Amino acid sequence: MAAAVVAALGVLAASAGGCGRSSPEPAPSTPPAPTSAPAAAPRLPGFVVLADVDPRILTDIRYAGAHNFVGRPIAGYREPLCLLTREAAEALRQVQDAALAGGHSLKVYDCYRPQPAADDFLAWAKRPGEQQMKGEFYPRVAKSALFDQGYIGTPTSHSRGSTLDLTLVDVPAPSQPPYAPGRPLVPCTAPVGQRFADNSIDMGTGFDCFDSLAHTDDPRVTDPARENRRLLRRLMTDAGFVNYDREWWHYRYRDEPYPDTYFDAPVARASVG
Template sequence: MTRLSTASRGLVTVLAALLCLTAAGATARADTEPRAPEDFVALRTMDPTILQEMRYFTPHNFVGERIDGYRQPICVLTRPAAEALHRAQTELLREGYTLKVYDCYRPQRAVDHFVRWAEDLDDQAMKSEFYPDVDKTRLFEDGYIAEKSGHSRGSTMDLTIVRLPARPTRPYHPGEPLVPCYAPEDERFPDNSVDMGTGFDCFDPLAHTLDPRVQGVQRAHRMLLKNTLERLGFVNLAEEWWHYTFKPEPYPDTHFDFPVSSKSLAGPR
């Protein structure tokens, strides 16, 4: 049997200690990760029929990559907001539609990611689809990007309506040719939602909910979403047809930073 020298045994001991310290550090970081208050829930536990297409978990967004803090493609909301959304879904199902959410609770680290991207004027990979007519130097001034978001308070969501039966939406392939988000429905990136006049996250005045240039069936679809949600306590952001906040908010002054993950939520894992 080969015997280790005293020096070799010492090295093994040091390496083992370093491994233990590394593992302990990783455990400590996991244990100190921010957690959601008990009244945050996964939307699917309140209503599994609402479709979820969580765009910031994917590269199909204005940044072009998965956004920091999105560990799972799930919608997380405060319980009152999720319950109200369930009531809206019940109404829309009777009319042959379903809701589809693009984003819900958004951690502060995700907002910080947006800010870093906006400050990098050389990164304009997704401009042709999401902000074709906006100079990137104006994203803060024009209000498209901000250092704080209502989404981080937990009662704001981005959503649309889909006619049933819902068709699948094809996956986005990074590097594919991009089409302006305000192009006609049959030209822009395909979405299984009804035609709202623009795609989601379109940085353009045409995305304003009541833009007078949006008429006919497109305006009717926007008003169906708006009227349904407003009857149930939601408030629309006038500049974005997809953006709604349930009022009163349980946390009107708190911006959370726990990751979007089932592990961040209370209850069984």
């Protein structure tokens, strides 16, 4: 762009010299302001920030911070935002309407996940010494088995922009204590009240619990957690979402607009224009 501006100025100067003026006008004392380059096109076409579509939905974007199974912010998460395709976000607004009618609100943990984040997970999985969060997130599963058992995968449907991880909270939402790095870890399979004090209603395990107890229909899960999982699935299914049966929190919008495209733009407002 800078070269084009210089060339354009050169053309204008040549034209002025050929106008037959007897004496050129004095040069201005202040040079003109440089021409601004046009704004970059959005890198995630048709995506939105969920809060712009429905600010009532709560967010707790775990991969933008340290409270996750790796124990640090994940590559590609520049801001703690939920980005989704507009179609998925609009459908989620319908879910929120239904949830609120029953005295609950949605809370999202993860939405669009850029491909560099999936690559970060893959690289982490190949470093056996990095297991500082095992005691909470995969206390009964070997780290080397996380991919084979389907708890982590690449590519992931999250990178297509219509998949998200979420739960239900009561309305009004209870307070949630901030995560304190270095605190003693409690297994995500521990009973509610013992595991991390997430303000979610009881779902039987914590979020991102890599354990068969987190399978949506695991028979060991009893009421009220069993009914809470069924409630979330019913609300999401009615709006066109499909559950991944190994994770009670994981849903994909059935009519996703990019079923074969995996995006790599970072999680940031600038990525959606």
